[in-house]
Amino acid sequence: MVGDARAISALLSDAVGQAALVLTSPPYGAATHGHVRSSRDSGQPGVRKWNHLYSRDRANLAHQGLPGLLEGFGRILSGCVRLLRPGGVVAVTVRPYRERGELIDLPGQVQQAAGQVGLVLTDRIVCLLCGLGQDRLVNRASFFQLHEARKGWARGLPIHATAHEDLLIFRKAPAGPIQAAPEQNP
Numbered sequence: 755m756v757g758d759a760r761a762i763s764a765l766l767s768d769a770v771g772q773a774a775l776v777l778t779s780p781p782y783g784a785a786t787h788g789h790v791r792s793s794r795d796s797g798q799p800g801v802r803k804w805n806h807l808y809s810r811d812r813a814n815l816a817h818q819g820l821p822g823l824l825e826g827f828g829r830i831l832s833g834c835v836r837l838l839r840p841g842g843v844v845a846v847t848v849r850p851y852r853e854r855g856e857l858i859d860l861p862g863q864v865q866q867a868a869g870q871v872g873l874v875l876t877d878r879i880v881c882l883l884c885g886l887g888q889d890r891l892v893n894r895a896s897f898f899q900l901h902e903a904r905k906g907w908a909r910g911l912p913i914h915a916t917a918h919e920d921l922l923i924f925r926k927a928p929a930g931p932i933q934a935a936p937e938q939n940p
C-alpha cells in the first residue's frame with residue numbers, strides 16, 4: 755500500500771484497533787543522505803551529489819517547513835493511535851538536525867505532537883549510528899553534517915555532528931475521567 759500517511763487510518767481501515775506496533779520516522783528537510791563525492795574523492799573541484807533530494811510530491815512532508823512538518827506528523831500520529839490494539843506501541847525514530855547552523859530539537863517537538871494526540875512517552879532509546887572499529891566506535895555522520903560542523907568550527911562555533919537517532923516509544927494514554935457535559939441553561 756502506498757499513500758499519504760496523514761490519512762493512514764482511512765487507508766488501512768481494516769487494521770484499525772489491530773496493530774501491536776506502528777514504526778514510523780518523519781523526514782527532516784528536503785535532503786536525504788544520498789551519495790556524495792567530494793573533491794578529495796574525485797580529484798575534481800567541487801562536491802558532486804546525487805539521490806540527495808526527496809521526490810517533488812507535494813504530499814511529502816520533507817518539503818514543509820517545521821510547523822507544516824509537525825502539523826502533518828501530528829496527523830500521522832493521530833492515525834497511528836487509531837490503528838493500535840490495546841497495549842500497542844507507536845515507535846518513532848527521529849534525531850535533532852541543524853537548520854542554518856541552529857540545532858532543532860525534533861525529538862522534543864515530536865514528543866509534544868504525540869502528547870496532543872493522546873500518546874505518552876514510555877521509553878527513549880538512544881541508537882548510535884556508528885561502525886564498530888577494533889577498539890572504538892567509528893562515527894558515521896553524513897557528509898553534510900560533517901560539512902556543517904567544520905564550517906561552524908571555522909567560525910569559532912563548537913558544533914558537534916549528531917551521531918545518534920532517538921527511538922521514542924509511545925503508548926496510548928489511559929482514558930481520563932469522563933468529563934460531565936456542561937449543563938444547559940433552560
Ligand SMILES: C[S@@+](CC[C@H](N)C(=O)[O-])C[C@H]1O[C@@H](n2cnc3c(N)ncnc32)[C@H](O)[C@@H]1O
Nearest residue numbers: 757758759760779780781782808813814815816
Ligand atoms: C526519515 S525517512 C524514513 C525512511 C524509512 N525509515 C525507511 O527506511 O524507508 C521519512 C520518509 O517519510 C516519507 N514521507 C514523507 N511524507 C509522507 C507522507 N505524507 N506520507 C507517507 N510518507 C511520507 C518520505 O518520503 C521518507 O521516505
